[in-house]
Amino acid sequence: MSKMNTVRGFQVKPQIWYGIGSLKKLADFHFNKVCIVTDEGMVKFGLLDMVTDVLDEAGVTYHIFDDVKPNPTSDIVEKGVAHMLTQRPQALIALGGGSSIDTAKGIIYYTNNFKQIFLDPQLVQNPHFIAIPTTAGTGSEVTDYAVITDVDTGTKIPLSESMMMPDTAILDPTLIESVPAGATAATGMDVLTHAIEAYVSTGNNPFSRCYSSKATELVCKSLKACYDDGHDLESKASMQIASTMAGIAFNSAGLGMAHAIAHTIGAQYHLPHGLACAIALPYVIAYNGIDERAEYLYGRLLHALGIHKDEGRTASATFVRMIVKLMKSMDLPLCLDESRSDTSDYDEVRSTLIKKAMADATLKTNPVQPSEEDMGKILDLVCHGVF
Ligand SMILES: NC(=O)c1ccc[n+]([C@@H]2O[C@H](COP(=O)([O-])OP(=O)(O)OC[C@H]3O[C@@H](n4cnc5c(N)ncnc54)[C@H](O)[C@@H]3O)[C@@H](O)[C@H]2O)c1
Ligand SMILES: [Zn+2]
Numbered sequence: 001m002s003k004m005n006t007v008r009g010f011q012v013k014p015q016i017w018y019g020i021g022s023l024k025k026l027a028d029f030h031f032n033k034v035c036i037v038t039d040e041g042m043v044k045f046g047l048l049d050m051v052t053d054v055l056d057e058a059g060v061t062y063h064i065f066d067d068v069k070p071n072p073t074s075d076i077v078e079k080g081v082a083h084m085l086t087q088r089p090q091a092l093i094a095l096g097g098g099s100s101i102d103t104a105k106g107i108i109y110y111t112n113n114f115k116q117i118f119l120d121p122q123l124v125q126n127p128h129f130i131a132i133p134t135t136a137g138t139g140s141e142v143t144d145y146a147v148i149t150d151v152d153t154g155t156k157i158p159l160s161e162s163m164m165m166p167d168t169a170i171l172d173p174t175l176i177e178s179v180p181a182g183a184t185a186a187t188g189m190d191v192l193t194h195a196i197e198a199y200v201s202t203g204n205n206p207f208s209r210c211y212s213s214k215a216t217e218l219v220c221k222s223l224k225a226c227y228d229d230g231h232d233l234e235s236k237a238s239m240q241i242a243s244t245m246a247g248i249a250f251n252s253a254g255l256g257m258a259h260a261i262a263h264t265i266g267a268q269y270h271l272p273h274g275l276a277c278a279i280a281l282p283y284v285i286a287y288n289g290i291d292e293r294a295e296y297l298y299g300r301l302l303h304a305l306g307i308h309k310d311e312g313r314t315a316s317a318t319f320v321r322m323i324v325k326l327m328k329s330m331d332l333p334l335c336l337d338e339s340r341s342d343t344s345d346y347d348e349v350r351s352t353l354i355k356k357a358m359a360d361a362t363l364k365t366n367p368v369q370p371s372e373e374d375m376g377k378i379l380d381l382v383c384h385g386v387f
């Protein structure tokens with residue numbers, strides 16, 4: 001059946017405030033009591049103070065849950081649920097990178113489930129959810145998706161539920177000024193991975209392609225500038241918008257094999273999410289290029305960026321060369337062996353890694369479904385490199 005005859009949906013949810021000073025919008029809500037979900041880094045870098053200053057001035061009472069750790073685990077979410085049930089805030093503010101926002105989503109989801117045991121489900125109300133990202137980033141401020149790691153098995157569990165979509169997102173570039181260069185590079189590569197994977201995914205649609213392509217353009221224009229000068233707020237604002245746009249795109253279209261591999265190697269080798277995505281992305285694009293439709297879409301995306309295919313190269317190979325060049329310019333490792341990971345157990349865990357990557361939910365929308373053998377070959381390249 002033609003796609004024209006298929007009814008499909010596309011939803012854009014949060015109210016987005018952006019630009020320098022947008023943090024002050026927090027005062028407009030007139031809440032009495034809020035909970036802030038955040039991590040130690042936000043306290044250390046003075047970002048929590050920037051939020052509490054606005055709340056103090058507006059006379060809002062707040063409680064702080066700052067137990068979030070990178071790549072959030074189920075035990076921290078459980079602690080957060082207890083905090084919510086005790087404090088009963090009108091609003092929940094997630095301040096931080098994807099880890100703080102995903103933890104807040106997990107807290108909302110499990111608090112809601114818990115309340116439904118005792119109350120008529122119709123009566124259960126969630127707090128107003130405000131996401132304030134401090135990385136650019138995961139795009140978690142505009143997705144109804146979260147990744148929580150099961151503390152017992154170490155497996156990353158993707159949760160997807162409309163109640164986890166923030167009601168409001170605030171993108172104030174001053175909040176991402178303090179991100180160190182290495183983290184700017186890694187989180188920026190996460191944005192690029194979201195944008196490109198959503199563009200070629202089997203769930204892509206006219207709306208998602210539009211957001212993906214603009215996000216890719218903004219990353220190509222601004223990421224290196226942010227890496228070179230952490231105080232370049234114009235480029236940082238541009239990356240923040242790219243991150244949000246890529247989030248809107250993949251929330252509708254889905255992701256692909258780079259994320260399936262990133263979740264797997266990230267959990268095994270304790271890598272930051274963006275770095276794991278960056279390492280996987282070139283190998284996945286090179287592999288997806290075998291698929292005619294994916295190759296066509298990489299070509300369309302290049303065209304939208306105003307870039308010509310390299311002489312004698314396919315569109316996917318042109319993308320791979322561009323991405324490898326960008327990664328090298330930001331001193332990012334091109335394989336696990338070049339990263340700080342201890343990969344001495346790779347041969348031992350290889351078959352488990354293949355199984356986990358094959359089972360990851362994000363693989364479902366990859367343009368090509370790999371065999372276990374192909375996945376093993378791609379993982380070998382991700383581990384030992386070729387570029
Ligand atoms: N829900 C989604 O849609 C989605 C998408 C992609 C990734 N994720 C998840 O997001 C998490 C990764 O998030 P992330 O890459 O934003 O990093 P993060 O939230 O894990 O933060 C990493 C570190 O950077 C620090 N940091 C954050 N902002 C800073 C700032 N402005 N200045 C200085 N330091 C700062 C934090 O304190 C932390 O120590 C992973 O758990 C990943 O699975 C979620
Ligand atoms: Zn990601």
